[in-house]
Amino acid sequence: MLKRVVLFLLTNLAILVVLSVAFGVLSASGALEGFDSAYVPLAVMATLFGFGGSMLSLLLSKWVARRATGAEVIATPRTEVEAWLVRTVDRQARAVGITTPEVAIYESPEPNAFATGATRNSALVAVSTGLLQRLRREEVEAVLAHEVSHAANGDMVTLALMQGVVNTFVIFFSRVIGNLVDTALSRGEERRGPGIGYGVSVVVAELALGLLATLLVMAFSRWREYRADAGAARLAGAPRMIAALGRLGSEGTDLPQSMAAFGIRGGRSGLLRLFSSHPPIEDRIRRLQAAGR
Numbered sequence: 001m002l003k004r005v006v007l008f009l010l011t012n013l014a015i016l017v018v019l020s021v022a023f024g025v026l027s028a029s030g031a032l033e034g035f036d037s038a039y040v041p042l043a044v045m046a047t048l049f050g051f052g053g054s055m056l057s058l059l060l061s062k063w064v065a066r067r068a069t070g071a072e073v074i075a076t077p078r079t080e081v082e083a084w085l086v087r088t089v090d091r092q093a094r095a096v097g098i099t100t101p102e103v104a105i106y107e108s109p110e111p112n113a114f115a116t117g118a119t120r121n122s123a124l125v126a127v128s129t130g131l132l133q134r135l136r137r138e139e140v141e142a143v144l145a146h147e148v149s150h151a152a153n154g155d156m157v158t159l160a161l162m163q164g165v166v167n168t169f170v171i172f173f174s175r176v177i178g179n180l181v182d183t184a185l186s187r188g189e190e191r192r193g194p195g196i197g198y199g200v201s202v203v204v205a206e207l208a209l210g211l212l213a214t215l216l217v218m219a220f221s222r223w224r225e226y227r228a229d230a231g232a233a234r235l236a237g238a239p240r241m242i243a244a245l246g247r248l249g250s251e252g253t254d255l256p257q258s259m260a261a262f263g264i265r266g267g268r269s270g271l272l273r274l275f276s277s278h279p280p281i282e283d284r285i286r287r288l289q290a291a292g293r
Helices: 002-028 039-059 061-069 080-096 129-134 137-153 155-186 196-236 238-248 257-262 270-275 281-291
Strands: 102-106 113-117 123-128
Touching: 039 061, 039 155, 061 102, 061 113, 061 123, 080 102, 080 137, 080 196, 102 129, 113 137, 113 155, 123 129, 123 137, 129 137, 137 155, 137 196, 137 238, 155 196, 196 238, 196 270, 196 281, 238 281
Parallel strands: 102 123
Antiparallel strands: 113 123
């Protein structure tokens, strides 16, 4: 998975280098007379900033998750429950062919769990105390299988890469739009720098494009929840996963907003579901039931 991230970033860097060289050659030959060559460094800047934030968040994800939730990694099991958690995650990880994730517990009365980590082989799976108290053991096993499936699918990495791509497009095209609007407003007047129209247009364009980008990222996040549910059904059995989802409920999450997409709970109805990282629990249960027929 780490190789995939490196190759992805190197590919984007290579594309930018090739485009920069091509623009330079064509500009020198006069083929692009009148074209604003500033778009090339803008594309480089947009890529660096677009991917920089998402990649940094990915690399720091486990540290941030532990700090945000107060999760304590089980280094040496102290109770039978902790030993069972570690054994279960280890068995499931072996079944899907990944390195066993770190296992942690965090204090919360709400039943929830999440998985995070920079790669599929360096993941963290955490469960709340409420999950352990309110769900039966076989249901907790299904929840663990869901989170292990997230790690095995590389969902954390893929989501970060997708976020980087959309961030890049938002940064780039909002400034292109701002430049076009500012040029139109200037009406040929000479300026030493961009006017107020540029700043206003960039902000408006970023908000509009950011909204569209959020819809795309959330749609992918919901799809990966369905896929993790299917993975959990294979590892722990569909009846157990269905029972676990039924107990979790469909509204709200105890996780911080920045981590809500990584938990197992969530989901909204109506138009709000377009901005939700999780599908409604009822839809997830119906899909599992349909797959078992």
